[in-house]
Amino acid sequence: GQQVMQIPQYQHVQEGEDFTTYCNSSTTLSNIQWYKQRPGGHPVFLIQLVKSGEVKKQKRLTFQFGEAKKNSSLHITATQTTDVGTYFCAGPKAAGNKLTFGGGTRVLVKP
Amino acid sequence: EPEVTQTPSHQVTQMGQEVILRCVPISNHLYFYWYRQILGQKVEFLVSFYNNEISEKSEIFDDQFSVERPDGSNFTLKIRSTKLEDSAMYFCASSTFNSNQPQHFGDGTRLSIL
Numbered sequence: 001g002q003q004v005m006q007i008p009q010y011q012h013v014q015e016g017e018d019f020t021t022y023c024n025s026s027t028t029l030s031n032i033q034w035y036k037q038r039p040g041g042h043p044v045f046l047i048q049l050v051k052s053g054e055v056k057k058q059k060r061l062t063f064q065f066g067e068a069k070k071n072s073s074l075h076i077t078a079t080q081t082t083d084v085g086t087y088f089c090a091g092p093k094a095a096g097n098k099l100t101f102g103g104g105t106r107v108l109v110k111p
Numbered sequence: 112e113p114e115v116t117q118t119p120s121h122q123v124t125q126m127g128q129e130v131i132l133r134c135v136p137i138s139n140h141l142y143f144y145w146y147r148q149i150l151g152q153k154v155e156f157l158v159s160f161y162n163n164e165i166s167e168k169s170e171i172f173d174d175q176f177s178v179e180r181p182d183g184s185n186f187t188l189k190i191r192s193t194k195l196e197d198s199a200m201y202f203c204a205s206s207t208f209n210s211n212q213p214q215h216f217g218d219g220t221r222l223s224i225l
Contacts, residue, residue: 030210030211031211033213033214035154037154041218042202042216042217042218042219043154043202043214043216044216045213045214045215048213088153088154090154092210092211095209095210095211096209096210096211097167097210098156098159098167098169098210099144099156099210099214100156101153101154101155101156102153103152103153104153104154
């Protein structure tokens with residue numbers, strides 16, 4: 001079945017530094033969605049990318065969807081303590097199919 | 112902003128007992144979902160529901176699980192005979208149409224099986 005992998009599993013970042021987390025699917029995705037889950041919280045939708053090669057920015061967060069629509073990345077610049085949480089990518093194999101979530105990247109920020 | 116609400120927030124049940132987890136999706140949403148998250152692990156899809164029937168389910172969603180929309184607002188997940196390995200956080204989510212649309216998650220129900 002479809003598998004979605006994320007690396008790294010854990011990301012320890014010094015406040016103010018940049019980092020990137022990567023998402024790779026075993027199958028082509030119809031779209032890719034990113035969610036953030038704060039400790040003890042629920043997943044919260046961040047963004048959706050649909051087109052091959054698409055890049056979207058949200059303040060300090062930059063999201064990219066690969067040309068083959070099988071991978072994606074999230075780059076955070078000038079990390080802040082508010083960025084703490086687990087970032088999940090998720091995507092359906094085909095439009096309307098179930099969302100398969102990656103294992104998440106748990107981000108810890110050192111002040 | 113409208114939100115998905117789930118009750119109870121925590122459910123403790125003896126193994127073998129039945130549990131019903133309840134959710135009120137966002138009112139104008141048409142697709143409803145249940146997910147499971149074992150502590151510290153990824154979010155796992157259980158089932159999606161549209162137009163009063165299951166549209167897709169995972170291999171986890173076996174015969175002990177069932178979903179129902181008993182009225183115009185509630186969406187429930189029933190686990191018939193709970194097992195220790197059913198202990199997890201269960202999230203309900205809803206979206207305007209299907210998995211092409213952002214999904215809005217509730218706060219979850221923590222299910223503990225003793």
